[in-house]
Amino acid sequence: MSRATLTALLAAAVLMLFVASLAVGPAAVGIESLPQLVAGRAGDAARIIIVEVRLPRALLAVLIGGALGLAGAVLQGYLRNPLAEPGLIGVSASGAFGAVLTLYTGIATAFTLALPLGGILGAAAGVLAVQILAGRDTSAFTLILSGIAVTSFAGALTALALNLAPSPFAALEIVFWMMGSLADRSLDHVALAAPFIVLGAGILLTTGRALDALTLGEDTAATLGVDGARLRRRIVAGTALAIGAATAVAGAIGFVGLVVPHLLRPLTGHRPAALLVTSALGGAALTLAADIAVRILSAGAEIKLGVVTALIGAPFFLWLVLSARRRLA
Amino acid sequence: MTRLSARAIRHAFQGREVLAGVDFELSGGEIVGLIGPNGAGKTTLLRVLAGLIEADEGEVSVDGTAIADLAPDARGRAISYLAQAGTSEWAVTVETLVGLGRIPHLGRFRGPGPADRDAVRRALGACDVAVLADRPVNRLSGGERARVMLARALAVEAPFLLADEPVAGLDPAHALDVMAVLAARARAGAGIVVVVHDLTIAARHCDRLVLMQEGRIVAEGSPEAVLNQSNLANVYGIHALTGTAKGGAYVVPLSRARGE
Amino acid sequence: MMNGAATTLLRCLARFAGAALVAALVFVPGAARAEKPRRIASINLCTDQIAMLLVPRERIVSLSFLAADPASSAMAKEARGFHLNRGRAEEILPLSPDIVLAGPYAARAAVGLLRRLGHPVFELPIGESLADVPRHIRAVARILGEETRGESVIADFEARLRAVPAPPPGSRPVAALYAPNGITSGSSSLPQSVMTAAGFENLAARHGIIGVGRLGIEDIVAARPDALILARLSVEHPSLAARSLEHPALATAVPEGAIIAVPHHIWACAIPQIVTGVEALAKLRMRLSADGERR
16 A cells, blocks of 8 residues: 555545544434534524534544654654653653642643643653763763653652652543543643644654664764764653653553554554654544543543553553564564 | 775863874775774774764874764765674564665655665665575574675665674674675775774784784784784784784784783 | 552642532533523532422433442432432533533543533542532532522531530540451541541551551551441441451451441442431540540
């Protein structure tokens, strides 16, 4: 399949899932309301539910899923490891801690966007820590180590916040938030996250050529004109902006950044640059589908989006193990 | 571009001096063999010439312009580097891999054009791997992979090519193929440096040899002049059978030279 | 237990914030309406129960699902037949509420969304003492336009509370509160307030625990309290329960007959039903002092 065909197919899937996402939810507003809405003939309740409740969810799923897929593809290309995922550089964990801190101290009640803002500040602090730790060394190895250090530390602080939570309700709220969800997000959340995500994604999309050169290793890539330090700065900045904002708004949504590039790689000739846009579209499609599944499956308590993506990710790893065994046997 | 020079290169690594004052010159149209025992500093010198290491002292320049002053892609267009035992991280096709050699020419936004595709075709042809163009690189034999990596380095069509042990681990037929390609490239005007351990290959395919020991150049000149018994004993610590046959010299190591 | 100055400070700040929030929301124009709200939606267990106490059924359009859960709600039977929600905006919006009652935790995004769409939301803070019962009822009654009914409910509650015999002056018996996994409630909590009103001193508060904390079995056995209170989920009303203790050692910690089980729904919220807990604990206290005199 040519790359153009693949891209077109993925874009079509995203579009269809986007429309489907507007038609699913606990209120009795279904697919038939959409053409009514466009024609201006929908009732007030239906209009509010579709535009103010479901549309932000769908938009965030596209933005966040796209960011996760893209960042995953970039990091797998940069670290030359098909098991890399966006959280490796420490942004998700520190963003999560920033958000949890607002829940723990009660600042989250001050105004609706206090929590995601806390997440963004946390992500920024995490990125700063990673840059300081990794120092002037441009190798990917020190970046991974710094990312792991920051992730571990942020994780420990988050566990401490849970431990010292003022009440079981507060602790539960923190735990549920961390599982990842797009429920009841508003257009304000979209307005907050979108600029960061779009900017970060834009920066990440410029790394394609350098990632292609890295196929030959860091040394040869340097002799082909790749500036290793500049590339790493771009990757860290782009990932921090896009994934930091994504985590801040939705919590921890795992596996999308890992699974999507991995699955699409054979279809794009294994070339890192070719994987960027396709992974963004694939991530958007997967997250939209998972969010639709959340609403269909949640008869009683809400099944968290992060739980659904984890339930997709685990069988994926199983399949990886089995196919690796088959290949090596 | 006609001259790649290194002046007064000194470099220490983890407290140990690896290059202790090296002057080196490469002109277009010649193949220079960089030889010497393990640890002599050959690979380090090559990496300094390629711009991968910034030496503690001294300067590398192309036609008078220091390479440190060149933009990374300008440097990439001037000097092509073939790493030792190169592998590809991803299972791309041979044609895609060789195409990566055109990256210094592409700039930020331009994709590969007809000139680039021609260069790739020429490189594939020169290394006799055109028939493998659509094969994923992880399904190549050792000899095929060496030729593909060489094709990638040739695709840059840079005036200077630095190759680090391009024939290591290859059987005699493939080794001869690789050296023949490099010779052809030199005849077409490029300046080439190869790091080699096989002294007969160095002798028979290089125009000039540079012999290094402990971070210094201890001998330089034609293969016959450099590969004399005295140098072989003092630098390599071996007794060898040397001679010329069929238009080139040969060196056959016989025994260790003990404290003579 | 590691509850130190920092936690105290944060909890004080949170309480100030909570009190300020109640005050602000009570006095926000539009929140104290000229007309009584006719379509009341509640997404929090405590506001569910207070609403059921203050207004007739027809004026409530939805309660949280916890209101019908006998483990958490003291009014689970009364909550039957209502529309039950899980705190999602999309469940609430089609009901066109004119006021939404909420609490400080969970459903936070839903509260933000509902406010953004122009629905007034009243947030009731967490209850921490018996004094919060009249305070919370008054706050919600004002929002719902049922001040008179609210005062009547409060008056009944206070009368029942006054009827509980006051503890004699002097030292108080020590009670240990034990929930599964060693969870306990220290100072600034509803259980503590109930224990104090019944004449007990709270072992957890003596250990410096503020709010929810942990008191291991060893700590309880070593402290030799005068009474053991087992916090239970599934008991209908407070009862003297000597059976099914978590750990045999607990039986040795207190004198015979000094164990009482109190269901969680008694003191999950600052609602009038909490007085049942005060009455039961006071009865135990009086029995223990009578036993003590006899020995």
